[in-house]
Amino acid sequence: MILQKTHKILIVGLGLLGGSYARALKKQGFSVSAITLDRKSIDFALENGIIDKGSTQVDRQMLQEADVIVFALYPHVFVDWIRQNGHLLKEGTILTDVTGVKSGLVQKIQSMLKPGVEFIAAHPMAGRELSGVENSDDSIFRGANYIVVPTEKNTFGAIELCQSLGKTLGFADVSVLPPKQHDEMIAFLSQLTHCIAVSLMCANDAANLERYTGDSFRDLTRIANINDEMWSELFLANRETLLGVMDSYRSNFDRLYRCIQNQDREEMRSMMRLSTERRKRFDKKV
Amino acid sequence: MILQKTHKILIVGLGLLGGSYARALKKQGFSVSAITLDRKSIDFALENGIIDKGSTQVDRQMLQEADVIVFALYPHVFVDWIRQNGHLLKEGTILTDVTGVKSGLVQKIQSMLKPGVEFIAAHPMAGRELSGVENSDDSIFRGANYIVVPTEKNTFGAIELCQSLGKTLGFADVSVLPPKQHDEMIAFLSQLTHCIAVSLMCANDAANLERYTGDSFRDLTRIANINDEMWSELFLANRETLLGVMDSYRSNFDRLYRCIQNQDREEMRSMMRLSTERRKRFDKKV
Numbered sequence: 155m156i157l158q159k160t161h162k163i164l165i166v167g168l169g170l171l172g173g174s175y176a177r178a179l180k181k182q183g184f185s186v187s188a189i190t191l192d193r194k195s196i197d198f199a200l201e202n203g204i205i206d207k208g209s210t211q212v213d214r215q216m217l218q219e220a221d222v223i224v225f226a227l228y229p230h231v232f233v234d235w236i237r238q239n240g241h242l243l244k245e246g247t248i249l250t251d252v253t254g255v256k257s258g259l260v261q262k263i264q265s266m267l268k269p270g271v272e273f274i275a276a277h278p279m280a281g282r283e284l285s286g287v288e289n290s291d292d293s294i295f296r297g298a299n300y301i302v303v304p305t306e307k308n309t310f311g312a313i314e315l316c317q318s319l320g321k322t323l324g325f326a327d328v329s330v331l332p333p334k335q336h337d338e339m340i341a342f343l344s345q346l347t348h349c350i351a352v353s354l355m356c357a358n359d360a361a362n363l364e365r366y367t368g369d370s371f372r373d374l375t376r377i378a379n380i381n382d383e384m385w386s387e388l389f390l391a392n393r394e395t396l397l398g399v400m401d402s403y404r405s406n407f408d409r410l411y412r413c414i415q416n417q418d419r420e421e422m423r424s425m426m427r428l429s430t431e432r433r434k435r436f437d438k439k440v
Numbered sequence: 441m442i443l444q445k446t447h448k449i450l451i452v453g454l455g456l457l458g459g460s461y462a463r464a465l466k467k468q469g470f471s472v473s474a475i476t477l478d479r480k481s482i483d484f485a486l487e488n489g490i491i492d493k494g495s496t497q498v499d500r501q502m503l504q505e506a507d508v509i510v511f512a513l514y515p516h517v518f519v520d521w522i523r524q525n526g527h528l529l530k531e532g533t534i535l536t537d538v539t540g541v542k543s544g545l546v547q548k549i550q551s552m553l554k555p556g557v558e559f560i561a562a563h564p565m566a567g568r569e570l571s572g573v574e575n576s577d578d579s580i581f582r583g584a585n586y587i588v589v590p591t592e593k594n595t596f597g598a599i600e601l602c603q604s605l606g607k608t609l610g611f612a613d614v615s616v617l618p619p620k621q622h623d624e625m626i627a628f629l630s631q632l633t634h635c636i637a638v639s640l641m642c643a644n645d646a647a648n649l650e651r652y653t654g655d656s657f658r659d660l661t662r663i664a665n666i667n668d669e670m671w672s673e674l675f676l677a678n679r680e681t682l683l684g685v686m687d688s689y690r691s692n693f694d695r696l697y698r699c700i701q702n703q704d705r706e707e708m709r710s711m712m713r714l715s716t717e718r719r720k721r722f723d724k725k726v
Contacts, residue, residue: 281654352711366626380712
């Protein structure tokens with residue numbers, strides 16, 4: 155089953171990511187509606203042609219019309235939404251999401267749904283240090299990765315549909331990972347980097363640092379501008395795994411520290427060469 | 441004393457930075473010559489109009505003609521060069537450099553020079569993860585910071601000349617810091633960030649990580665592609681100061697670790713809010 159122009163898409167939660175999904179899908183000719191709490195977000199999206207229809211309340215007709223529903227909500231809000239409104243979903247609807255942590259969440263959502271409604275989780279590895287539909291921008295998907303995160307409850311058809319959604323949105327690479335492996339990857343690649351940036355930014359309050367900085371510090375701390383409500387929830391949702399990758403990162407940091415302390419230049423250089431070699435694989439292919 | 445078009449510039453060490461200096465100065469109409477070991481670098485620079493004259497050997501006539509000499513060499517090579525060739529410099533010549541650590545170096549170079557030859561240190565906060573004059577590019581100076589690093593031996597005239605060199609090269613902000621303060625800033629803003637990127641890259645050898653990554657990891661580890669010969673020398677040249685900033689960063693990282701471990705969401709969020717607030721000052725003004 156592949157996403158087709160006749161499929162009607164509903165976005166629940168019209169913020170930065172929801173809005174970027176809507177923009178990308180509208181440009182491809184899809185019919186897109188949205189449900190979100192904030193009136194201003196709906197008005198902005200309608201005025202700018204980002205959606206066709208919008209509502210600030212759970213609109214039964216929109217739910218009945220939708221073939222694919224994308225949830226772009228905080229994890230606990232997503233769970234609450236399904237608990238309250240899951241019974242209103244029509245049979246055959248495919249649900250997907252954008253949530254950053256999967257292990258606890260996916261099985262919980264799947265167990266709450268009535269038969270005939272399927273949730274296939276996904277994680278778009280794209281974002282901006284801004285929020286709200288006003289800042290949405292589908293060019294953030296270009297060159298980026300999209301991960302489909304199925305469980306044993308998912309059908310082949312829904313996985314395939316979700317993969318084709320990723321391609322339609324414009325992602326460069328669409329891959330598939332089970333929840334546990336997804337959360338391990340994301341702990342290292344995304345959550346740990348945010349921990350590092352926040353720690354670094356908290357470590358020095360000297361005046362005028364910005365007058366002396368170079369791009370390395372700017373690039374490393376870009377994500378230190380962080381949504382504390384969302385990220386603290388995501389960190390705690392992936393707590394054990396995140397603590398594990400923090401440990402392994404710190405043991406390497408400590409090893410480099412000892413090299414500098416002991417003036418062990420050869421060991422230091424071997425770490426740098428390993429790092430250089432590994433980094434080469436990560437350049438963006440745009 | 442301000443840099444003028446009649447000043448003849450000599451670059452010693454025509455790599456990425458030396459080449460970028462030469463490009464910027466030639467575009468402004470200066471006469472630029474270069475001394476570098478590698479014949480191919482000279483040939484490339486002459487063929488591409490990056491310099492007017494070049495030599496692979498210490499050319500006495502070039503030294504006699506030069507009003508300003510920019511040294512773009514590894515620190516120990518710079519010291520060796522002055523030891524061997526310092527007596528050939530003509531009275532009135534102003535020397536400057538691009539070296540990343542200053543405290544040990546600046547006083548040493550100044551003490552080796554004959555009367556009438558003045559060394560005013562500088563640190564251009566710009567670079568690329570590539571080397572060689574073939575990759576030089578003066579657009580890296582746009583929006584970037586340039587730090588003049590005088591000691592009590594420097595004259596007002598030489599400091600002023602060096603500031604105007606930074607402006608002429610196209611830097612957005614030119615500031616002045618004594619060597620000790622410079623090295624403290626740079627330990628935190630530049631060396632620590634490189635330590636973090638290298639440690640992070642060494643911490644995980646899972647396959648296919650690049651298929652799941654987002655931009656935060658890419659941006660943070662850009663500098664993990666590192667020249668191990670140069671950076672290991674710079675780390676050891678600033679050893680005590682670098683260990684100090686590594687300690688204060690790690691104590692903040694450990695604090696965040698304990699927040700996650702103890703599920704102390706409020707403390708975690710207060711670190712994130714501080715980090716967000718501080719980060720706002722660092723956006724590039726281009």
